[in-house]
Amino acid sequence: MDFNRYFRNEELETTLKEWKGQYKTLLSIDTIGKSHEGRPIWVAVVTNKETGPDKEKPAVWIDANIHATEIAGTTTSMSIIHALISGYGKDNQATRLLDTSVFYVVPRLNPDGAELALADSPLYIRSSVRPYPWDEKEEGLHVQDIDGDGRILQMRIEDPTGEWKVSSLDPRLMEKRKPDEQAGIFYRLLQEGLIEDYDGYQIKVANPYQSLDFNRNFPVEWRPEDEQKGAGPYPTSEPEIKAMVDFIVTHPNINAAIAYHTFSGVILRPPSTHPDEEMDANDLWVYKAIGKRGTDLVGYPNVSVYHDFRYHPKQVIAGVFDDWMYNHLGIFAFTVELWDIISRAGIEERKYIEWLRDHPHEDDHKILKWVDKNAGEDGYDDWYEFDHPQLGKVEIGGWNRMYTWENPPYNLIKEEAERNIPFALALGDMLPHLEISTLEVNRIEEGTYHINLVVDNSGFFPTYTNNQGQTRKTIRPLRVELEIPEDVEIINGKRKSELGHLEGRSNKIGQIFVLSSPTDNRARIEWVLKAPKDSKLIIHIKSERAGIIHKEVTLI
Ligand SMILES: [Zn+2]
DSSP states (O other), X not given: OOOSSOOOHHHHXXXXXXXXXXXXXXXXXXXXXXXXXXXXXXXXXXXXXXXXXXXXXXXXXXXXXXXXXXXXXXXXXXXXXXXXXXXXXXXXXXXXXXXXXXXXXXXXXXXXXXHHHTSSSOOOOSSOSSXXXXXXXXXXXXXXXXXXXXXXXXXXXXXXTOSEEEOSSOTTSEEEOXXXXXXXXXXXXXXXXXXXXXXXXXXXXXXXXXXXXGGGOSSSSOOOTTTSTTSOSSTTOSHHHHHHHHHHHTOTTEEEEEEEEESSSEEEESOSSSOGGGSOHHHHHHHHHHHHHHHXXXXXXXXXXXXXXXXXXXXXXXXXXXXXXXXXXXXXXEEEEEOOHHHHTTOOSOOHHHHHHSOOHHHHHHHHHHXXXXXXXXXXXXXXXXXXXXXXXXXXXXXXXXXXXXXXXXGGHHHHHHHHHHHHHHHHXXXXXXXXXXXXXXXEETTEEEEEEEEEEOSSSOTTOSHHHHHTTOSOOEEEEEEOOTTOEEEESOSEEEEEOOOOSGGGTTOSSTTOOXXXXXXXXXXXXXXXXXXEEEEEEEETTTEEXXXXXXXX
């Protein structure tokens, strides 16, 4: 399969079904629910079914394309699924992960929005197709492909009061007018589109007709419209988010997560609404350690949303996925913003959002030169005249943002998707895992047996994933249960016991003294049984996050 592609809904479904047919024991596909327009939201359940059902193994959650135009995440998710199933039996990591863990992958959370984004005559919306907050178009400019060429570019209109001028570096490029600049030809720049209720004079920029932002609709610190636009009428009001939240809360085996977005080439972590200082210190150290592995493997820096990725210095974003996952469920969740045209063009060292607001014009020129060389002729269009039905003669041209800034050009999506696979797989290798390190059955005398069981967590994460999960009481401690025939009697010990939680290696991260490595990842339990010879019993060791073991024992 050539991953230099953006999947339309039909192709996504066909490909998943094809893979399922090909890799029957490794892949199941299901739906988590339906979109506003009734399209299925597919989830790929990737695990070796022969080593146990998915719900009895620790899990990683991956989703993508929650925002309609961020289709690079879908290709990335599909690449991850494919790397796992096609690598099984050949690649040690893929084999180990599928034998012992599960990946729940939703390659496209927003099929309605993606349908529009990938249409022959596309429409780019934020999230849902459901009109919001009003069921009628607001007065002003609404973005759309008005000349029917399949692209949404910019419009420039000559105007002495405009804030743009033709660039001195390249006549195709537009440059900001200096604060005191008077002589010259100036322009207004607008997105390609039509104006609702145009009076012939005033051009307002309307709030989009479909203004919902799914990634503000999660049930954590949700804010109403006056405080945060597009968050919906109440948390999980949108079927796509409701479906996702329902799936996640009914799969307590999930420990870690990535939501793929675009763009910036950065691994974002919570919190979005509070400074790091207010976070549990060990959780922060672990978050940073995981993020650093992401940086090592993918090359994207790892930063906090609150400190380093704010759209406005006075505002925070709330009701977002990774905050909900960490804050309420104690899951290590990341938001990966795929693709970074800015660093591709050779512009290193920058503040993400600040750069977008203000940067040297030379940077735009560098990006244009990079696009000329790498993005084909479709990346930037020289200005051409167009007879606008409302504005009369305008020029259309500029960035084809969808396949330059927002997503990689078609010839580069495979590479960008593939570079992200190792971090997703690395999360799988950090999961907690239960292992029986000792199981001794000794016959004390005729009909009396002693069982000594020692269980280890062999993972990096503890069986409670992180301290936040402990605080929120979202994860039950480890339980051991003996399933015994009727004629077997427990003399010493209990049929059901709680073993507490087992630490992983992650609680040692913040330690300063290096010689402190206790066996806090280990639990021990003993029983004395009165039983006839050859009795069979089953020991069930259960953990929500670290998986379930069923061990059959015969008393001989
Ligand atoms: Zn996004």
